Amino acid sequence: MCAIFGLIDYENVLTPKHRTKLLSVLSRECEVRGTDATGFAYNSRGKMCIYKRPVAAHKMRLMLPPDANVIMGHTRMTTQGNQKHNQNNHPFKGKAELTFALAHNGVIYNDNMIQEQHKFKSTGIETDSYVAVQLIEEKGTISFESLKYMAEQLRGTFMFTLLDSRSNMYFVKGDNPVALYRFGGFYVYASTHEILDNALHKLGLDDFPHEDIKVCGGDIVRIAPDGEIEKSAFEYVDDRWDYLFMRGARKADRYYNEENLTRRSQIMDYATSMGFNEYDIDLLIEYGFDYDEIEELIYDPMTFSDVISEILGYNEDEDLCSAFCS
Secondary structure (H helix, E strand, O other), X not given: OXXXXXXXXXXXXXXXXXXXXXXXXXXXXXXXXOXXXXXXXXXXXXXXXXXXXXXXXXXXXXXXXXXXXXXXXXXXOOOOOOOOOHHHOOOEEEEEOEEEEEEEEEEEOOHHHHHHHOOOOOOOOOOOOHHHXXXXXXXXXXXXXXXXXXXXXXXXXXXEEEEEOOOOEEEEEOOOOOEEEEEOOEEEEEOOHXXXXXXXXXXXXOOOOOEEEOOOOOEEEEEOOOOOEEEEXXXXXXXXXXXXXXXXXXXXXXXXXXXXXXHHHHHXXXXXXXXXXXXXXXXXXXXXXOHHHHHHHHOOHHHHHHHHHHHHHHHHOHHHHHHHHO
């Protein structure tokens, strides 16, 4: 589980000091969804700048240049790709006519399959999210059409943000959340309303009038440098559970090793504190769910219940159970 956040000051109503303060507070609130790495992307003097480090947000010293008025951020909880190797952290840089930066919240399940099918060159980047960059680069342009192409290739959970070198900000929403507010002259966004509201309260901005911009699953939203919003759409296929079940119980063995014992203990403590029982968590692990996927389910109790019921249903059917375990 990771977090996205950012600022689009399209009327330059905030000073560089105010922007830095806002993003510093917002990134620290996002630590609830990841402390393994923190990254920012922005344009300055006609150049795309990406500043990321394998540290928690509160340890980052952000110093924005005066002309950086559109900033994209990400805090990471590592699931694939060691955060100590900084190339695995978000945002990622790409080139499709324009240079762009991309950040992702979620888990992509078919990244290896896509890379093999499209014969993408090895980059040394181990993070599943990077396949989105490769798909956009394959199309050679940044547009609603290329983002639709990218999103419809992927299977998994996702919420993408993309910033191009002309300071257009794109949101590509699957089923992972995003909260986007418009104040007078600027937008601010984060992964959840709770994170955003907490940050605005600490900044003393929660009482200022603002509009809650709705971004729904299957939406592609572009906010231009002048603040104008355009929308398009893609067909979002929510078949992640099919992918998870197809991987089978054999995957579970690698989560019961010494390296993951601490993470397992953390997710178990968190789950029980939220009212879930240990049996259900163990059942998910046995069926191949990793800890990040389990944490996503904890935030969606209805889907959690549906998945547990589906697993138990398979257990009652010997033929289906045998198929999963074979």
